[in-house]
Amino acid sequence: MRHVVSPAKGYAKWEGREATFVDxxxxxxxxxxxxxxxxTEHIPGAYYLDLEKDLSxxxxxxxxGGRHPLPEVDALARVLERIGVSNGRCVVAYDDQGGAMASRLWWLLAYLGHDEAYVLDGGFAAWKRAGYPTASGVEPLPEEAGRFEPRVRADWVVTADDIAARRDAISAGRVVLLDSREESRYRGLSEPIDKVAGHIPGARHSFWKANLDAEGRFRTVKEQMQRFEPLQGAEEIIVYCGSGVTACPNVLALREVGFTNVKLYAGSWSDWISDDSRPIATGNG
Known part of the structure; x- marks a missing residue:
């Protein structure tokens, strides 16, 4: 099941009122x-959810827990209900950051057992380029709230302790630890956000923006399969970034091409370095 939806298909869902759109x-x-x-301008009828106030x-x-800890499950469920989301209701998320923030909402919904969630390919810019309608102001909340019952997939998340316990499997290549940040941050050459530079020992590098083509849309399934070919055969793939947000596009892309053993280290690098006893690596290894 694909979870990246084109502007044309998104518009069809919007026109038929088949989905809740979230900015x-x-x-x-x-x-x-x-x-x-x-x-200032958004897809008509879309509601706004804030990364730090609503999705963390x-x-x-x-x-x-990192810079963007996972939101408490019941609190997030109430946020979703407030904008009219019920179990089974289609949700289309969009942003203008290459799908990074929208993928965070996609992942959270999937983590809560809600599979009818999609990321708008190309984001709001692609919607506008296609000539679809926009609106301004703040949309009123629906008169009737949704009814959302979380069905948490606890095995989609790992902690720092889980990674430490898999140290030998990571060294042997049976478990792949995938760093989604820019290469300079992975190698420890620069760190503009967190207090310590480097990466978790044994992690490989795959910048999340490599998911996108020159127009800022997700690459085709065939291209993504070629990109992730070296990961075939891994028992488990654990994806992380700086704070558990931009890792989500990589999780999405991996699942789009059929990897089912993909997990998120939600606290990511900012959580890892919160404990000075945890090891740090630099360079390419």
Whole structure:
């Protein structure tokens, strides 16, 4: 089942009122900018969910859980109900960050057992280029809230302790640890966000933006299969990034091409370095 939907198919769902559209635009360091962009122009009927207020739990002072901890399950369910989402209701998420923020919502919905979730390919820009309608202002909440019962897939998530327990399997290549950040951050050459540079020992590198073609759309299934060919045969693939957000496009792409053993290290690098006793690697290995 594909979870990336083209603007044309998204428009068909929008026109038939078959889906709830969610605007996920967000910029790190400019937390208000996403909502401002939504209020200025958005897909008609779309609701706005904020990465840090709605799709993450508050950060802990000790850094455990990372910069964007997973939201509490019941709290997220209530957020979804507020915008009219019920079990089985189709949800189409979009952003203007190459699907990074929209994929976070896709992953959270899938984690809660909700499979009718999609990312709009090319985001809001592709919607506009196609000439589809837009609106401004803030959409009123639906008169009738949804009824959402989470069915949590706990095996979709791993912790730092889980990774430590898999150290030998990672070294042997049976378990693949995949770092989704820019190469310079993976290699420890720069770190513009977190307090420590480098990567988790044994991790391979696959920048999440390699999912996208020159037009900013997800690559074809054939191209993605070629990209992830070296991962065939792995018992398990654990994906991480800086805070568990931009890893989600890689999780999405892997599942799009048939990998079923894909898990997210939700706390990611920012959680890993919250404990000074955990090892750190630099360079290409």
């Amino acid at each position: 996920c635009r967000f910029a790190l360091g400019q937390p208000q900018s996403g909502f401002d962009a939504y209020a 739990a508050p950060k802990r002072e000790d850094g455990a």
